[in-house]
Amino acid sequence: MFARHDLVWLTSRGWQRVRAGAPAHALPALDTWRDAGWPAVVRRAETDMAPGEVAIGFALPPRPHDGGKLRVGCRVELADIGRRTRAxxxxxxxxxxxxxxxxxxxxxxxxxxxxxxxxxxxxxxxxxxxxxxxxxxxxxxxxxxxxxxxxxxxxxxxxxxxxxxxxxxxxxxxxxxxxxxxxxxxxxxxxxxxxxxxxxxxxxxxxxxxxxxxxxxxxxxxxxxx
Structure with missing residues (x-):
């Protein structure tokens, strides 16, 4: 059973799903995240999710020029998660x-x-x-x-x-x-x-x-x- 704030590490297919649904301007930062091996965070489920889907998110590092943080939310399947831990x-x-x-x-x-x-x-x-x-x-x-x-x-x-x-x-x-x-x-x-x-x-x-x-x-x- 997943909980909010759990940490999940994605498989290659999981990252493909993330990239396919992410805005183009977030892709370079997401690729850096993936290459560094950092986890995503489990967030609250969405109402129209299919069985076996997990809602996850990324709060990307603050932008140097204004300190703003880009947040990317997406969904993956259980098979897209290679490892999971609590917060x-x-x-x-x-x-x-x-x-x-x-x-x-x-x-x-x-x-x-x-x-x-x-x-x-x-x-x-x-x-x-x-x-x-x-x-x-x-x-x-x-x-x-x-x-x-x-x-x-x-x-x-x-x-x-x-x-x-x-x-x-x-x-x-x-x-x-x-x-x-x-x-x-x-x-x-x-x-x-x-x-x-x-x-x-x-x-x-x-x-x-x-x-x-x-x-x-x-x-x-x-x-x-x-």
């Missing part, structure tokens, strides 16, 4: 952040690991770590993924992110066992709001407003334990 672990991206963030971010990673929490990273920091290109600027966020297995881990993880978010530009999502994800800041605020407050939950196939207790129930559902 990059935070520890694997520490060297890609500006020196001013590195010590504090390493402390966050150590505390999370000590609490049994695995943090992953996506967005500009992950792309910088994966490609070596200059994605991260002083105005960038650090987009993290927290995947709690139970309510205690959720509480500990939200507290950890809030505390370190006071000194780091932390953003990102809590990913629940069924794959739905909610911005961690929005979820934390909802817990302090009136009963019935809804949050925006993003899944691979749909986006919907849900009450937090619906997501919390997945932390106790044995169907998601394996």
């Amino acid at each position: 990059l672990s935070l520890v694997g991206a520490l060297d890609a952040v500006p020196p001013a963030w590195r010590e504090a971010l390493a402390a966050l990673e150590r505390e999370a690991a000590g609490a049994g929490l695995g943090l992953a990273v996506y967005g500009s920091v992950a792309l910088a770590a994966l490609t070596g290109q200059a994605y991260v600027t002083a105005s960038s966020d650090i987009d993290l993924l927290l995947r709690p297995l139970n309510r205690a881990q959720l509480t500990a993880g939200l507290d950890l992110l809030a505390r370190h978010g006071a000194v780091l530009p932390l953003d990102g999502e809590v990913v629940f066992p069924d794959g739905r994800a909610v911005a961690w800041k929005e979820l934390r605020a909802a817990f302090d709001s009136a009963p019935g407050t809804r949050v925006l939950a993003k899944g691979l196939e749909r986006v919907a407003l849900v009450v937090p207790k619906e997501l919390l129930a997945t932390l106790e559902d044995p169907r998601w334990l394996n």
Whole structure:
């Protein structure tokens, strides 16, 4: 089962499909991406996708003259994917952040690991770590993924992110066992709001407003334990 932010490495046929559907002005950058062996990122599925198709995307390196990033979305078949992993672990991206963030971010990673929490990273920091290109600027966020297995881990993880978010530009999502994800800041605020407050939950196939207790129930559902 694929999830948003998964990383996929394409076969030769997969790259042929990407090139066939990409705009002509993006082809040189995509060819560089392919030749470097960098992965694509799984994105939310499109409504008219055929069975066995996976939606992927490329956020190409910022343009030197204006800093703009060209994004290319496409679809491939399962057979076009040679390898797949979950989003990059935070520890694997520490060297890609500006020196001013590195010590504090390493402390966050150590505390999370000590609490049994695995943090992953996506967005500009992950792309910088994966490609070596200059994605991260002083105005960038650090987009993290927290995947709690139970309510205690959720509480500990939200507290950890809030505390370190006071000194780091932390953003990102809590990913629940069924794959739905909610911005961690929005979820934390909802817990302090009136009963019935809804949050925006993003899944691979749909986006919907849900009450937090619906997501919390997945932390106790044995169907998601394996």
